[in-house]
Amino acid sequence: MMERIKLLSLYSTNKFVMLSLCRYYDLVDPPNGILKKAREIFLTGCYLRTAKEGCGSPRLLPTEYLVILLDEDLDDDAILIGAQFCSDSFSSISHAGVKNGVSYSLYARIESITSLEILEQCGGLQRKQITLVDNDGVKLRFLLWNEQVILANLFSVGSMLALDRPYIAIAAESALETSDEFCLEYGTATQLYLVPFVQHEEQVCLSSTQNRTQGSKLHAAADPTQGPKVSQVSLPCDSQGSIDFSNYPFQLFVADLHGKMTGISLYGVVRDVFRERETAGVIFLLKLEDSTGSIWAKLHFSQSWSLGRVSVGHTAYISGLTCSKTKQDR
Structure with a gap:
């Protein structure tokens, strides 16, 4: 049977590129496909096939590391978050549900992202650990292994992460030393959505440094009629x-x-x-x-x-x- 191929046109920094879709067909198919025109996404782990290597436009080869950005202020995104991710919580995860293959959709805030480490007891595997906190204040770890760790570069502390069908590992049965009952991992069916943390900024008026240092003499000579300049800058809070x-x-x-x-x-x-x-x-x-x-x-x-x-x-x-x-x- 011939495998169907869908191409997604991406626009970034004034350049178009085509992305071959594999595991994301259901995100494009109407009527409920979320990947529509003007939708913002994060991509990593990509390989580019240039036009010289084949016919047509440059194309990104398939990557499983795709994160869809959501905006809680948009009605469609708010409905998606409420309908798909707010019925499950960390406390609703059970041993019976995990063993019976229940699919969970979870929504939580990123509290911390650990630095890269090597776990000798697990055969030298690389790991990123992301601590998540749900709306009930319950914490759970989301682990990324080996080549998956590049996904952590797309996240930031304070952002909200929605995990559709994460792989749920029973900590007691894994090689990890932890007191947690469960931990989340990035599985073959997992899809990630991100509501980025918007850092508040404040407009601050600051006088130009050059007007008060040695460079001010050159500036005054160039335009003696102008007094000290004031610059408005936006700084994070x-x-x-x-x-x-x-x-x-x-x-x-x-x-x-x-x-x-x-x-x-x-x-x-x-x-x-x-x-x-x-x-x-x-x-x-x-x-x-x-x-x-x-x-x-x-x-x-x-x-x-x-x-x-x-x-x-x-x-x-x-x-x-x-x-x-x-x-x-x-």
Whole structure:
């Protein structure tokens, strides 16, 4: 019998490519096929057959590592999630159901993704462990083995993962040392859907660094009528709503600081430094001054620190600071 072949046209970065579908026929077939025009998907583990190697357009060879993106704000996706994935929970998985081949559809939040490791007791197999938490607060591990571990690159902590027909392993019967009763694995019939975690961002106005450094002289000479420029940037916020500067290379100045900032870095001259005496921990207060002003930085140390290493007049660079306002609005 001749095997049927379906091609899916993909559009990314201004390029079209055809994907040969194998195990995903049911996702394309009408009337309930979810792979429709404008649907976003993640693909990995792909091989490209170029036009030189055959006739027609470039084509991605079949890959089983396909993740369909869902948006809970879209009616069709919300209906799909509610109808297909909200009837089962981690607590509904039973030994009888597993042994009788019951198919489960599960929906949970990604709590953590472990780093790649080698399990010597399992013959040197590679493993990725993804900890999932369902709506009832029950945790379950989703394991990826060997070539499957590349799927973890498509996930992020905080995203919601929908697993249709995952393979359910009984932990007591596996080679893993775990207290869990069950663990999930990526089986031959498993299909994954992802609702990506949208990180909240905040628009922050920051004065241009170049206007306050040596480069400001060149800028002023080019256009002496313009004052300091202000740049608006979108920065991610952490779970407490603080703006996270840890991955943003903009040099901040004292005048740029305000409450609810984290991961910031300051560079300036030390004007004063002393240790708090009436505290249990090792805490130093350091007054740092730049061209826009000065500010006190409270430094917490896990062990003793020598005051003589930094003294008044030294130029210091401090990273990983958090900025908050006091009750006196300082």
